[in-house]
Structures are given as structure tokens and as C-alpha cells.
Amino acid sequence: MAVSGFDWPTPLSAYIHVPFCRHRCGYCNFSVVADRDDLIARYLRCIDWELKQLDQPSIETVFLGGGTPTHLPLDALKTLIGIIRRRLTFVGDVEFSVEANPEDITAEKLNCLVDGGVNRISLGVQSFAADKLKLLERGHSGASAAAAIEMAAATIPNVSMDLIFSAPGETMAGWESDLKLALSLPIVHLSTYALTYEKGTAFWSRMTRGDLKTTDESIEVDMYQTARRMAADAGLAHYEVSNFAKAEHRCRHNLAYWDGRGWYAAGPGAARFVGGLREVNHRSTTTYIKRIEADDSPTGESEAVTPIQCARERAAFGIRLMEGIDIDRIGKEMGVALRDHCSDAIDRSVAEGLLEDTVGRSRLTERGVLFADTVATRFLG
Ligand code: SF4
Structure with a gap:
């Protein structure tokens, strides 16, 4: 889909x-x-x-x-x-x-x-x-x-x-x-x-x-x-x-x-990302079982994700990798101007010494590794 x-x-x-x-x-x-x-x-x-x-x-x-x-x-x-x-x-x-x-x-x-x-x-x-x-x-x-x-x-x-x-x-x-x-x-x-x-x-x-x-x-x-x-x-x-x-x-x-392909998931509380749709099953094991036994869907939450949202998430998770990410490549693969959307996150993190941003590679600095969650949250917008 x-x-x-x-x-x-x-x-x-x-x-x-x-x-x-x-x-x-x-x-x-x-x-x-x-x-x-x-x-x-x-x-x-x-x-x-x-x-x-x-x-x-x-x-x-x-x-x-x-x-x-x-x-x-x-x-x-x-x-x-x-x-x-x-x-x-x-x-x-x-x-x-x-x-x-x-x-x-x-x-x-x-x-x-x-x-x-x-x-x-x-x-x-x-x-x-x-x-x-x-x-x-x-x-x-x-x-x-x-x-x-x-x-x-x-x-x-x-x-x-x-x-x-x-x-x-x-x-x-x-x-x-x-x-x-x-x-x-x-x-x-x-x-x-x-x-x-x-x-x-x-x-x-x-x-x-x-x-x-x-x-x-x-x-x-x-x-x-x-x-x-x-x-x-x-x-x-x-x-x-x-x-x-x-x-x-x-x-x-x-x-x-983190590669943007998505994944299937099954079981109570399991979260999947398929065809641009993020779904989470009911967290309660008994509710999960009862719903399926009643021929009902076990999905508790469902959200359509836009390409820019997905690109932002790929950047936010990917930046936790020591090798960093290629912001332009992610943007290209998702068909969005990711660098423009994230310019505040990038500029602020670079100015604070948390991020190194060169052509084709953005990665956490030694100090940035300690503030990975802060940088990741900024990429999410
Ligand atoms: S209850 Fe303990 S063993 Fe079970 S998932 Fe949680 S941390 Fe792991």
C-alpha cells in the first residue's frame, strides 16, 4: 500500500x-x-x-x-x-x-x-x-x-x-x-x-x-x-x-x-512501519489476544507518515551511528529537501560543537556523542 x-x-x-x-x-x-x-x-x-x-x-x-x-x-x-x-x-x-x-x-x-x-x-x-x-x-x-x-x-x-x-x-x-x-x-x-x-x-x-x-x-x-x-x-x-x-x-x-525500508512486526505492543503506515499493536497481551480471537485487528494506534517525517526520523536515528549520515542522500531517497527542513537543527548543533557537517557526511562530534538525544530530537523538528 x-x-x-x-x-x-x-x-x-x-x-x-x-x-x-x-x-x-x-x-x-x-x-x-x-x-x-x-x-x-x-x-x-x-x-x-x-x-x-x-x-x-x-x-x-x-x-x-x-x-x-x-x-x-x-x-x-x-x-x-x-x-x-x-x-x-x-x-x-x-x-x-x-x-x-x-x-x-x-x-x-x-x-x-x-x-x-x-x-x-x-x-x-x-x-x-x-x-x-x-x-x-x-x-x-x-x-x-x-x-x-x-x-x-x-x-x-x-x-x-x-x-x-x-x-x-x-x-x-x-x-x-x-x-x-x-x-x-x-x-x-x-x-x-x-x-x-x-x-x-x-x-x-x-x-x-x-x-x-x-x-x-x-x-x-x-x-x-x-x-x-x-x-x-x-x-x-x-x-x-x-x-x-x-x-x-x-x-x-x-x-x-534506520534505512527507511520499514519492517513488519507482530505480537503485543509491537510497532511496525509498512508502506508509510506506522502501526502499534495493543500493549496488553490479553487485549491483543482477545481482539485477534474475535477476528478484530490487534492494531491499537495507526499513523500515516509523510516522506519528510520519515526522512527526519531516519536522520534522527541514523545520527546515533558513529559513522553519521548522508543528509542529502536521505533527502534524495525520500524525495524531500531534508537539509532545508533540518537547517536549524544542523546549524545549532554545529554551533554548539555537537555536530560535524561536511559534504556527504554529518556525524556527532566527541562532545556530541554525549548529547546524541538532543541532536536527534532536533532532527525530528
Ligand atoms: S521484565 Fe525483566 S526480563 Fe522481562 S523484558 Fe523486562 S527487563 Fe527483560
């Missing part, structure tokens, strides 16, 4: 959201259900229904995220991967990523993933330190997380790890110790995120009543810079504000979000 008369490219990526978790971590703001495994069979039928509507699209990247996909029991995980393989047409060298929690890693589950074509696994470790893991309400220990990484890498060598920093009370020495251990393990990709307090989460309530103390901004910046330095020393290049990877191991699926 073409919205705004623009010839939108056909997506080559698909995201499938698995909302099930053992427990809802206090800081989590994702579309998640804990202790509702009774919904799994109905959820699987809904995913099958959603993907069936797509009519066997060609796909080059698939991302099974959550929630915790590996929380699914073995037979359900097998069924879900079977649905994905049946309903999507894998073309060429497909990157098939799955998010996992360390406590779910077993030989049976890893074999099930590999047999289904999964070739990238992203483990939500967050920390190896007992007190930080307890505070973050994670279900694994540091030792079991390290063992899970070793085990996963022996079956699926393309392993990514997520770490959180600036947790309340965390010291620089603690963060360095997390990074040191992480980088000694067989990973090829690392994502690091500062802990955020999202409205509606338990951490938000605890923070507002003074039960959790946020980290001083200067310490947070030091922690981020430490991650950049230690990852680089370990041979993981900093390629996006929060992401580091060995050569050839950037996450292709995430890069596809």
Missing part, C-alpha cells in the same frame, strides 16, 4: 514480540506479562494469524524480542520458530536474532534455536555483581550468567550481551568489574544502557518517593566513557551510541530500522 503517493520500499525485516517473563523487573517498561504462561498457546495462534496476513514476505532479518523469548517452554519455542519459518520467506543470509535470559539457557533450548535457523543470540545479563543483580531484580547470578554466555557461544557464536550502568549506589569500580568480566567472555557485540526510570514502573515510584537515588550525571558520563574505552581495548568498535561490535557483527536488524 502506498501512503502519501510515495513509493515506499517493501520491508525486508520482521520483529516478533514475545511478552512472557518469569517476573517483571522493577525498571522494565516493555509490553510484558509475568506469571501468565497459561496464555502461551493462545498467543502462538495469534502470532500465526498475524504473520499469515503478510502473505509470505521475503525477509533478510528477523528479531525475536521481548519480554523473554527463551522463557517459552521448549515445545512452545519450537512452535513459534516453526510459525516464523512457515509464514516468512527467508532470503539469502538471514540474520535471525533471539533475546534470551541467562537462566533459560539449556542445551535443549540452544539446539532448538539453532535447528530453527537462529544465528544470533542476545543475552540480558545487565550485571555480574550480586548486589546490583538483586537491586535490578534479575533472576540469575553473575556465575550463572558467565556460564550461560560460554554455553551459548559454543552453539551460536554470534553472542551479544546487554549491560546496565548507573544503577543506584553503583561505583565506578563496580562498573569496571562488570565490563572486565563481560569483555573476557566470548561475545562479539555489547550493548550498554544507563538505567532509566520510566513513568509507570516500580523503579519510578521508588525513585519519586526517595527510595532509589539516581546517579549523578557526571558519574554516568564517566561510566559511559569507561565502557567506550574498555570495549575499544577489547576490539569491539563503537558503532552506535549504545552499541559496540567486532568486525562484521553489527546488528543488521537494528541497522535496518
Whole structure:
């Protein structure tokens, strides 16, 4: 379908959201259900229904995220991967990523993933330190997380790890110790995120009543810079504000979000961008299931995006890449004068020393990397 008369490219990526978790971590703001495994069979039928509507699209990247996909029991995980393989047409060298929690890693589950074509696994470790893991309400220990990484890498060598920093009370020495251990393990990709307090989460309530103390901004910046330095020393290049990877191991699926082709998405709370239409499914897993079971659409929000909006978003997300963006190329591909539309954002960011803008390449400066969100927001207009 073409919205705004623009010839939108056909997506080559698909995201499938698995909302099930053992427990809802206090800081989590994702579309998640804990202790509702009774919904799994109905959820699987809904995913099958959603993907069936797509009519066997060609796909080059698939991302099974959550929630915790590996929380699914073995037979359900097998069924879900079977649905994905049946309903999507894998073309060429497909990157098939799955998010996992360390406590779910077993030989049976890893074999099930590999047999289904999964070739990238992203483990939500967050920390190896007992007190930080307890505070973050994670279900694994540091030792079991390290063992899970070793085990996963022996079956699926393309392993990514997520770490959180600036947790309340965390010291620089603690963060360095997390990074040191992480980088000694067989990973090829690392994502690091500062802990955020999202409205509606338990951490938000605890923070507002003074039960959790946020980290001083200067310490947070030091922690981020430490991650950049230690990852680089370990041979993981900093390629996006929060992401580091060995050569050839950037996450292709995430890069596809920024190339303007769009992506399909299925599952509760999943957001897709197809044919210039941005749609988000109902966040509530029960509402999502009930709507599909009643032959109703699971879509909760829908918005037609104009080519200039899309071009602005591509610039806003793309500027987070260390290599930067070619503003004129994005404008040309979207058929809009992007540079003119964003001249205020560019001029102001250049004047403040946050952006380097040369012909064919605009990228964050060293200082701009610390203010990536500010620059990105300006591109959105
Ligand atoms: S395991 Fe991940 S998705 Fe699940 S509740 Fe915790 S942070 Fe959220």
C-alpha cells in the first residue's frame, strides 16, 4: 500500500514480540506479562494469524524480542520458530536474532534455536555483581550468567550481551568489574544502557518517593566513557551510541530500522512501519489476544507518515551511528529537501560543537556523542 503517493520500499525485516517473563523487573517498561504462561498457546495462534496476513514476505532479518523469548517452554519455542519459518520467506543470509535470559539457557533450548535457523543470540545479563543483580531484580547470578554466555557461544557464536550502568549506589569500580568480566567472555557485540526510570514502573515510584537515588550525571558520563574505552581495548568498535561490535557483527536488524525500508512486526505492543503506515499493536497481551480471537485487528494506534517525517526520523536515528549520515542522500531517497527542513537543527548543533557537517557526511562530534538525544530530537523538528 502506498501512503502519501510515495513509493515506499517493501520491508525486508520482521520483529516478533514475545511478552512472557518469569517476573517483571522493577525498571522494565516493555509490553510484558509475568506469571501468565497459561496464555502461551493462545498467543502462538495469534502470532500465526498475524504473520499469515503478510502473505509470505521475503525477509533478510528477523528479531525475536521481548519480554523473554527463551522463557517459552521448549515445545512452545519450537512452535513459534516453526510459525516464523512457515509464514516468512527467508532470503539469502538471514540474520535471525533471539533475546534470551541467562537462566533459560539449556542445551535443549540452544539446539532448538539453532535447528530453527537462529544465528544470533542476545543475552540480558545487565550485571555480574550480586548486589546490583538483586537491586535490578534479575533472576540469575553473575556465575550463572558467565556460564550461560560460554554455553551459548559454543552453539551460536554470534553472542551479544546487554549491560546496565548507573544503577543506584553503583561505583565506578563496580562498573569496571562488570565490563572486565563481560569483555573476557566470548561475545562479539555489547550493548550498554544507563538505567532509566520510566513513568509507570516500580523503579519510578521508588525513585519519586526517595527510595532509589539516581546517579549523578557526571558519574554516568564517566561510566559511559569507561565502557567506550574498555570495549575499544577489547576490539569491539563503537558503532552506535549504545552499541559496540567486532568486525562484521553489527546488528543488521537494528541497522535496518534506520534505512527507511520499514519492517513488519507482530505480537503485543509491537510497532511496525509498512508502506508509510506506522502501526502499534495493543500493549496488553490479553487485549491483543482477545481482539485477534474475535477476528478484530490487534492494531491499537495507526499513523500515516509523510516522506519528510520519515526522512527526519531516519536522520534522527541514523545520527546515533558513529559513522553519521548522508543528509542529502536521505533527502534524495525520500524525495524531500531534508537539509532545508533540518537547517536549524544542523546549524545549532554545529554551533554548539555537537555536530560535524561536511559534504556527504554529518556525524556527532566527541562532545556530541554525549548529547546524541538532543541532536536527534532536533532532527525530528
Ligand atoms: S526480563 Fe527483560 S523484558 Fe522481562 S521484565 Fe525483566 S527487563 Fe523486562
